Amino acid sequence: MTTQRVYRFTRFERFWHWSQAALIITMLFTGFEIHGYLGGFNFEHALLIHEYAAWLLMTLWTFAIFWHFTTGAWKNYIPDLRPKSLWTVARYYAWGMFIGEHHPYHKEPFRKHNPLQRLAYLWLKLMINPLIWASGLLLLFFSYGWIRLSPLGLQLDWVALTHTAAAYMMLLFFILHVYLGTTAHPPTAYIKAMITGWEDEDEPAAPASSSVAQPEPHHG
Numbered sequence: 201m202t203t204q205r206v207y208r209f210t211r212f213e214r215f216w217h218w219s220q221a222a223l224i225i226t227m228l229f230t231g232f233e234i235h236g237y238l239g240g241f242n243f244e245h246a247l248l249i250h251e252y253a254a255w256l257l258m259t260l261w262t263f264a265i266f267w268h269f270t271t272g273a274w275k276n277y278i279p280d281l282r283p284k285s286l287w288t289v290a291r292y293y294a295w296g297m298f299i300g301e302h303h304p305y306h307k308e309p310f311r312k313h314n315p316l317q318r319l320a321y322l323w324l325k326l327m328i329n330p331l332i333w334a335s336g337l338l339l340l341f342f343s344y345g346w347i348r349l350s351p352l353g354l355q356l357d358w359v360a361l362t363h364t365a366a367a368y369m370m371l372l373f374f375i376l377h378v379y380l381g382t383t384a385h386p387p388t389a390y391i392k393a394m395i396t397g398w399e400d401e402d403e404p405a406a407p408a409s410s411s412v413a414q415p416e417p418h419h420g
Contacts, residue, residue: 208399210310213273216264217394223257224374226250230368254336261329275310277321285315297383307401320373330367341356 209217226249232238233246241249282287288304293316305314310418313321338359341347349356362417366398393399 202231203400206307206399207397208307208393209397209400211397212267214394214397216260216267217345220257220264223253223260223349224370227257228251228367228371251340254340257331257381272310276312277318277325279318279322280315282315284359286319289314289316293380293383320376323375328366328373331362332370335359335366336361339363385389 228245229238230241230250230253233241234243234250236243292301292304303314336390338347338349338354339356342349342356342359349359381394382388389400
């Protein structure tokens with residue numbers, strides 16, 4: 201099997217990825233500090249940094265959403281729920297990569313993510329992110345005195361618990377994302393690709409050799 205060098209990630213994708221990572225790490229760190237788990241900052245400083253990082257991340261996500269829809273990159277997240285595709289990739293992560301098998305999914309333009317990645321990113325974007333931002337903004341506006349929670353049928357304790365639970369889900373996603381980012385050959389290949397934009401990809405001898413069913417191209 202030969203390899204080909206592919207320009208996989210644009211400058212904006214790389215900027216968005218690393219900026220998002222830095223802001224999420226900042227918010228996780230300060231969030232733990234706000235709860236009194238670390239002791240590196242005082243409460244007021246941690247809360248202020250947490251709020252600034254939140255506004256920056258929301259601004260970044262706004263631009264990212266606009267970019268995804270104007271460039272067509274949103275197509276990378278269309279789920280592929282076919283059992284064969286999901287099972288093939290799941291088997292690779294559970295077994296194949298530990299015995300030296302090549303990744304069964306062949307990336308294409310607007311199909312950068314394998315079926316399991318698409319489900320994970322959809323869970324992040326449609327469940328974790330909305331929970332974090334809705335609960336976070338409610339807590340922020342309540343602390344500013346801009347809103348009252350009781351007329352909305354909400355209790356402060358439940359809003360805070362929802363925000364904390366969503367943050368732990370984000371932490372779990374982040375840990376898994378970092379781990380899977382080291383499963384390439386060599387382990388730093390995915391990280392290097394996200395820095396330079398270029399990825400060395402295995403090139404099958406024939407299209408039929410890919411064991412993951414590829415979806416039909418989308419037109420229009």
